[in-house]
Amino acid sequence: MITPRRILATAATEFRIARRNRWVIIAMALMALFALVLTAAGSAPTGGLGVDRLSVTVASLTSLAVYLVPLLALLMSFDAIAGEVERGTLPLVLTYPVSRAEILLGKLLAHLAVLGLAVGAGYGVAALAALLTDAGSLAGMPALWRLLWSSLALGATFLGAGYALSSLARRPSGAAGLAIGLWLGLVVLYDLGLLAAVVADNGGWFTTSAFPVALLANPADAFRLFNLSASAATAAASGVGGAAAVIPLWQSLVSVLVWPLVALALAHAAFRRVIP
Amino acid sequence: MMTSTLKISALTKRFGDVAALSDVSLAIQPGERVALLGHNGAGKSTMMKIILGLIPATSGRVEVCGAMPGSATARAQVAYLPENAAFHPALTGLEQLRHYLSLRSEDPGQAQQLLDQVGLGAAARRRIGTYSKGMRQRVGLAQALIGAPRLLVLDEPTSGLDPVSRRDFYALLDQFAARGTAILLSSHALTEVEARTDRIVILSGGHLVAEGSLPALRRLADLPVALHVTARNGYAPALMDALPGAILVGGALHMACPQSEKLALLGRIAGLGDKVADLEVLPPSLEDIYSHFSRRDGQ
Numbered sequence: 001m002i003t004p005r006r007i008l009a010t011a012a013t014e015f016r017i018a019r020r021n022r023w024v025i026i027a028m029a030l031m032a033l034f035a036l037v038l039t040a041a042g043s044a045p046t047g048g049l050g051v052d053r054l055s056v057t058v059a060s061l062t063s064l065a066v067y068l069v070p071l072l073a074l075l076m077s078f079d080a081i082a083g084e085v086e087r088g089t090l091p092l093v094l095t096y097p098v099s100r101a102e103i104l105l106g107k108l109l110a111h112l113a114v115l116g117l118a119v120g121a122g123y124g125v126a127a128l129a130a131l132l133t134d135a136g137s138l139a140g141m142p143a144l145w146r147l148l149w150s151s152l153a154l155g156a157t158f159l160g161a162g163y164a165l166s167s168l169a170r171r172p173s174g175a176a177g178l179a180i181g182l183w184l185g186l187v188v189l190y191d192l193g194l195l196a197a198v199v200a201d202n203g204g205w206f207t208t209s210a211f212p213v214a215l216l217a218n219p220a221d222a223f224r225l226f227n228l229s230a231s232a233a234t235a236a237a238s239g240v241g242g243a244a245a246v247i248p249l250w251q252s253l254v255s256v257l258v259w260p261l262v263a264l265a266l267a268h269a270a271f272r273r274v275i276p
Numbered sequence: 277m278m279t280s281t282l283k284i285s286a287l288t289k290r291f292g293d294v295a296a297l298s299d300v301s302l303a304i305q306p307g308e309r310v311a312l313l314g315h316n317g318a319g320k321s322t323m324m325k326i327i328l329g330l331i332p333a334t335s336g337r338v339e340v341c342g343a344m345p346g347s348a349t350a351r352a353q354v355a356y357l358p359e360n361a362a363f364h365p366a367l368t369g370l371e372q373l374r375h376y377l378s379l380r381s382e383d384p385g386q387a388q389q390l391l392d393q394v395g396l397g398a399a400a401r402r403r404i405g406t407y408s409k410g411m412r413q414r415v416g417l418a419q420a421l422i423g424a425p426r427l428l429v430l431d432e433p434t435s436g437l438d439p440v441s442r443r444d445f446y447a448l449l450d451q452f453a454a455r456g457t458a459i460l461l462s463s464h465a466l467t468e469v470e471a472r473t474d475r476i477v478i479l480s481g482g483h484l485v486a487e488g489s490l491p492a493l494r495r496l497a498d499l500p501v502a503l504h505v506t507a508r509n510g511y512a513p514a515l516m517d518a519l520p521g522a523i524l525v526g527g528a529l530h531m532a533c534p535q536s537e538k539l540a541l542l543g544r545i546a547g548l549g550d551k552v553a554d555l556e557v558l559p560p561s562l563e564d565i566y567s568h569f570s571r572r573d574g575q
Binding site: 005010012013016091 | 381
């Protein structure tokens with residue numbers, strides 16, 4: 001039932017809209033700027049760790065991506081359904097021979113492309129800076145590649161979540177509120193809560209059993225775990241990243257790969273219930 | 277007997293306790309142009325949304341081109357023009373049309389030609405955000421003309437169009453009807469659809485209160501005919517005596533009679549000979565007929 005032609009048509013139109021609304025240029029500039037700042041600020045700890053410059057950069061970029069990729073994804077997606085409902089463009093499109101899944105996949109493809117350009121620009125700038133100052137940085141290329149594709153998986157998860165919230169809220173203002181709430185909850189408060197619990201628990205059942213599961217259950221934490229445990233630069237990371245040592249790589253990999261599918265399934269379920 | 281393009285039987289739609297449509301039945305044949313009339317809230321848009329599969333019916337049966345409303349088969353053969361058609365303001369008319377053509381698996385290269393057809397050729401490369409309401413309506417119309425739909429569902433298609441565009445619009449519809457497309461369009465002005473549709477359906481408070489061609493509705497309504505008789509100088513009192521029930525308005529006698537007595541009354545007036553300077557017969561207006569039906573049911 002799902003036809004690539006209709007998905008691509010929707011994606012092309014959505015990408016054009018994102019370009020017209022300056023989303024492409026804003027997202028690229030934002031990522032490049034933050035990456036540059038990180039590179040400049042993080043130039044000190046190299047050498048002593050015995051890892052190449054690029055691997056250290058990837059570890060810093062991971063911490064950056066955990067905040068920025070979900071934020072960009074939610075900012076692009078909160079309006080996707082609610083905006084169409086408010087503008088009154090949804091009823092007409094739903095009378096076309098295009099399924100709701102195709103509409104969602106088309107939007108996802110376009111928004112992922114914008115996200116890909118943004119992280120490509122940001123990571124590219126940072127990687128270039130690392131390669132220019134340390135010839136041994138080529139050793140860090142696999143880590144950079146892993147960061148790139150897992151960033152897109154993280155983006156897809158939050159795009160899906162954004163579409164779901166957009167469908168549930170029906171109004172862009174409501175959807176924006178929900179999206180910011182989700183970002184704060186999953187990316188900021190979740191980790192703080194976990195750390196507080198670990199401290200209070202003082203090495204008991206929570207720390208040994210529940211904590212790893214709680215990390216894997218959050219797509220942002222799983223993304224961080226995956227990149228840090230796969231990277232040679234774990235030692236350069238701090239905070240929750242320290243847990244990377246005890247959780248097997250395959251578990252965080254599964255979480256990184258499964259979350260986008262779960263988020264998209266939720267988005268589809270929510271969008272199906274929207275009556276134009 | 278041809279198979280109907282659209283077949284609705286005993287359709288009922290309730291929103292909570294409110295019945296938006298009650299037991300409506302209707303069939304439209306290929307090539308037939310049907311006007312759906314009613315006040316705001318009479319159920320026109322609700323009926324169209326059910327036909328398009330956008331909202332489910334509470335009960336009853338709807339069959340669109342032999343398929344369920346909203347099914348892939350039905351959507352491939354039905355085109356829709358929403359009331360106050362809206363599009364993304366950042367896209368140009370041309371881009372929007374190319375997108376719709378792709379969704380219908382048609383060649384996007386036809387976009388310019390479709391826009392020319394609705395008189396938007398010159399504005400094709402401008403963003404829709406800069407268009408007037410009438411221009412957006414034309415974009416809506418252009419997308420409804422894509423491909424060869426078997427059923428056109430048009431929600432107040434001529435709102436926002438000037439009289440000349442309106443005539444062009446109906447001419448376009450005639451071409452589609454001639455090729456076998458069934459057309460269902462809604463309006464709240466009977467005057468506007470008068471000569472342009474084969475059949476008129478009037479909804480009132482969710483009930484189908486009248487259905488038929490305009491002459492048939494005229495007969496069915498059986499509204500009184502008004503007659504204005506102008507007396508020759510000085511003869512007004514004499515005419516008042518001869519025509520009981522008439523009232524004098526500015527030198528002319530105004531009276532009304534049922535359709536069935538019209539000819540007899542005309543005969544009597546003719547018999548008054550020289551005393552009558554002029555006679556005007558005013559059949560019930562389209563608005564009168566429409567009001568008659570749309571008020572009959574509890575409004």
